[in-house]
Amino acid sequence: METLRVALGDRAYPIHIGAGLIDRADLYRPHIAGGGVAIVTSSVVAPLYLKTVRNALGAAAEVIVPDGEQAKSWQGVEQVVDALLAARLGRDGLVVALGGGVIGDLAGFAAAVYQRGVPFVQVPTTLLAQVDSSVGGKTAINHVRGKNMVGAFHQPIAVISDVAALDTLPDRELRSGIAEVIKHGVALDAAFVGWLETNIEKLLQRDRQALAYAVRRSCELKARIVAADEREAGERALLNFGHTFGHAIEAGAGYGAWLHGEAVAAGMVMAAELSALMGDLKKSEVGRVRELVRRAGLPIAAPALAPERLIELMALDKKAAKGRMRFVVLESIGRARLRADVDDAAVRRAIVAAVQ
Amino acid sequence: METLRVALGDRAYPIHIGAGLIDRADLYRPHIAGGGVAIVTSSVVAPLYLKTVRNALGAAAEVIVPDGEQAKSWQGVEQVVDALLAARLGRDGLVVALGGGVIGDLAGFAAAVYQRGVPFVQVPTTLLAQVDSSVGGKTAINHVRGKNMVGAFHQPIAVISDVAALDTLPDRELRSGIAEVIKHGVALDAAFVGWLETNIEKLLQRDRQALAYAVRRSCELKARIVAADEREAGERALLNFGHTFGHAIEAGAGYGAWLHGEAVAAGMVMAAELSALMGDLKKSEVGRVRELVRRAGLPIAAPALAPERLIELMALDKKAAKGRMRFVVLESIGRARLRADVDDAAVRRAIVAAVQ
Numbered sequence: 235m236e237t238l239r240v241a242l243g244d245r246a247y248p249i250h251i252g253a254g255l256i257d258r259a260d261l262y263r264p265h266i267a268g269g270g271v272a273i274v275t276s277s278v279v280a281p282l283y284l285k286t287v288r289n290a291l292g293a294a295a296e297v298i299v300p301d302g303e304q305a306k307s308w309q310g311v312e313q314v315v316d317a318l319l320a321a322r323l324g325r326d327g328l329v330v331a332l333g334g335g336v337i338g339d340l341a342g343f344a345a346a347v348y349q350r351g352v353p354f355v356q357v358p359t360t361l362l363a364q365v366d367s368s369v370g371g372k373t374a375i376n377h378v379r380g381k382n383m384v385g386a387f388h389q390p391i392a393v394i395s396d397v398a399a400l401d402t403l404p405d406r407e408l409r410s411g412i413a414e415v416i417k418h419g420v421a422l423d424a425a426f427v428g429w430l431e432t433n434i435e436k437l438l439q440r441d442r443q444a445l446a447y448a449v450r451r452s453c454e455l456k457a458r459i460v461a462a463d464e465r466e467a468g469e470r471a472l473l474n475f476g477h478t479f480g481h482a483i484e485a486g487a488g489y490g491a492w493l494h495g496e497a498v499a500a501g502m503v504m505a506a507e508l509s510a511l512m513g514d515l516k517k518s519e520v521g522r523v524r525e526l527v528r529r530a531g532l533p534i535a536a537p538a539l540a541p542e543r544l545i546e547l548m549a550l551d552k553k554a555a556k557g558r559m560r561f562v563v564l565e566s567i568g569r570a571r572l573r574a575d576v577d578d579a580a581v582r583r584a585i586v587a588a589v590q
Numbered sequence: 591m592e593t594l595r596v597a598l599g600d601r602a603y604p605i606h607i608g609a610g611l612i613d614r615a616d617l618y619r620p621h622i623a624g625g626g627v628a629i630v631t632s633s634v635v636a637p638l639y640l641k642t643v644r645n646a647l648g649a650a651a652e653v654i655v656p657d658g659e660q661a662k663s664w665q666g667v668e669q670v671v672d673a674l675l676a677a678r679l680g681r682d683g684l685v686v687a688l689g690g691g692v693i694g695d696l697a698g699f700a701a702a703v704y705q706r707g708v709p710f711v712q713v714p715t716t717l718l719a720q721v722d723s724s725v726g727g728k729t730a731i732n733h734v735r736g737k738n739m740v741g742a743f744h745q746p747i748a749v750i751s752d753v754a755a756l757d758t759l760p761d762r763e764l765r766s767g768i769a770e771v772i773k774h775g776v777a778l779d780a781a782f783v784g785w786l787e788t789n790i791e792k793l794l795q796r797d798r799q800a801l802a803y804a805v806r807r808s809c810e811l812k813a814r815i816v817a818a819d820e821r822e823a824g825e826r827a828l829l830n831f832g833h834t835f836g837h838a839i840e841a842g843a844g845y846g847a848w849l850h851g852e853a854v855a856a857g858m859v860m861a862a863e864l865s866a867l868m869g870d871l872k873k874s875e876v877g878r879v880r881e882l883v884r885r886a887g888l889p890i891a892a893p894a895l896a897p898e899r900l901i902e903l904m905a906l907d908k909k910a911a912k913g914r915m916r917f918v919v920l921e922s923i924g925r926a927r928l929r930a931d932v933d934d935a936a937v938r939r940a941i942v943a944a945v946q
Binding site: 308312315316319320343346347348349350351372373374377379380382383384385386387465 | 664668671672675676699702703704705706707728729730733735736738739740741742743821
């Protein structure tokens with residue numbers, strides 16, 4: 235087991251990474267005070283890990299929400315809060331979020347607002363959650379007008395990332411998680427991209443050592459940025475590399491048709507193409523991004539979606555936020571930066587280039 | 591106009607107090623960035639002040655929620671969030687909470703969770719909100735299982751307290767606000783109690799200078815405690831003097847039958863009696879508390895509620911929180927402290943003594 239610390243002053247917390255951590259009582263115990271414990275999980279994760287985690291925790295209340303993104307709703311939060319109140323969880327109680335990104339977002343938000351905030355521990359059971367959503371304290375639910383429109387910054391008091399729990403993860407979700415691993419490398423760390431180019435097959439074969447390294451390095455990279463910019467005033471936006479395009483793909487295809495990581499994968503290729511068109515990135519480096527995405531079994535483009543439609547969806551996003559449209563582009567592999575001066579013509583050409 | 595500052599580091603903010611502030615554009619302008627403005631108010635306050643505030647702000651979206659405590663609900667938050675999204679309020683937008691404690695709690699909570707938090711300005715229009723709920727960053731909605739069970743600590747970026755706006759406040763609500771003014775003195779500042787004993791009639795006659803002083807001194811006292819203990823880990827609990835009894839009275843009478851300040855007033859007399867029974871407070875000082883409450887036209891007891899019923903309700907509260915029952919008692923007027931060693935027999939005797 236390795237333990238990283240996210241340096242956030244009085245909100246600092248450890249991330250434990252290794253195989254076989256999910257049932258280790260010693261990892262949970264330091265975080266249990268007098269106010270009770272409640273596990274929040276999904277109907278898919280519950281049959282796999284709920285009993286194990288409950289045993290490790292001792293007595294705990296349980297909340298099982300329906301699987302999938304639709305749980306990230308007002309009704310989902312109400313279900314969790316009702317259950318926490320029924321279990322009489324106190325202000326020094328503990329919420330354990332057991333599951334993927336949806337559970338982390340939902341249980342984290344419920345913990346953020348329950349009695350004005352109670353501590354929570356993340357136990358991510360998907361690669362996506364282990365490398366990305368469990369780190370950084372962003373919690374949220376969706377609204378018909380947009381994803382993650384209601385939420386809170388609420389840091390967990392610990393993250394327990396068991397790479398052995400990834401054994402039960404469907405292949406497609408594993409690859410979706412690898413997309414965010416690739417993103418961390420491509421946006422922030424050229425050496426990590428080199429490691430990925432050597433080890434991508436090991437990740438796909440669920441080699442635990444390789445997975446643990448990928449999780450650790452991703453968390454290190456993300457944690458460093460979160461520590462410097464917790465509330466995304468600046469640098470943290472670099473973690474959105476590929477996401478402006480990716481969100482448009484997800485929305486255009488209908489939420490749920492593409493997995494988040496799949497959309498980000500194609501979005502990264504588009505963003506790399508855009509970086510080359512803007513004169514920032516060498517063509518050969520675009521090729522490296524594209525090749526890594528391809529080798530991970532992830533989509534490199536969204537050929538069924540017309541460029542005009544994607545641009546329209548990105549513009550909607552922009553309008554909704556009353557903000558400027560900013561793109562994360564690459565200066566080189568491992569060096570991302572924000573550009574606000576990107577016009578639609580360049581975006582269109584980047585989308586077209588990704589398909590080729 | 592006087593301006594206090596609440597010393598909360600990077601969350602520090604000013605409280606402006608005076609007559610005729612509500613339409614001063616110069617007080618709002620420094621807080622308006624590019625993301626739009628939305629005013630949240632109630633059906634009772636809207637006809638009185640919405641137009642005035644909108645004029646001072648320039649363009650602003652508006653959300654009018656039904657008057658009363660029932661607006662502090664999931665549906666209330668959804669209504670506000672829906673309206674903010676419909677108005678396309680951005681992450682650098684501003685929410686203006688125009689109204690009493692309910693509006694401050696609801697709009698503040700909506701601002702806390704909208705896009706993971708946007709700034710808000712409090713424009714309290716009741717004395718209770720000016721002296722208490724607008725200071726300190728507690729926001730919340732209610733749940734069938736209890737009041738303020740869901741919420742956030744979200745500090746406003748400014749408070750604009752216009753004592754001239756209290757002209758439209760019903761007498762009973764004015765007195766309810768005076769109860770919290772008395773609480774600040776009795777729990778924290780003997781000199782302020784002396785001032786109140788001299789000036790209580792002026793407050794009841796809505797003398798603006800007296801009101802402005804009472805608001806300022808209450809905010810100073812509360813702000814000092816909030817700055818030292820933002821999340822109520824310790825000292826902030828002293829602000830709950832009279833509230834353990836008061837909450838039981840509110841619940842026992844049925845929410846809405848007693849105003850919050852009325853219940854706190856009777857609760858303070860009970861808490862003072864308890865302090866004397868525990869040997870902390872002189873009998874003569876209990877008399878001063880009782881007399882001040884009486885002169886303010888506030889109830890000194892809840893004769894229709896049996897002591898057993900109040901104790902039962904307090905025990906329920908305790909059970910819900912899985913916590914120890916702690917009472918705020920007085921060592922002397924102006925010096926409150928927490929005691930965890932209070933038994934039911936003493937509580938019962940204190941309730942009975944209050945009626946006499």
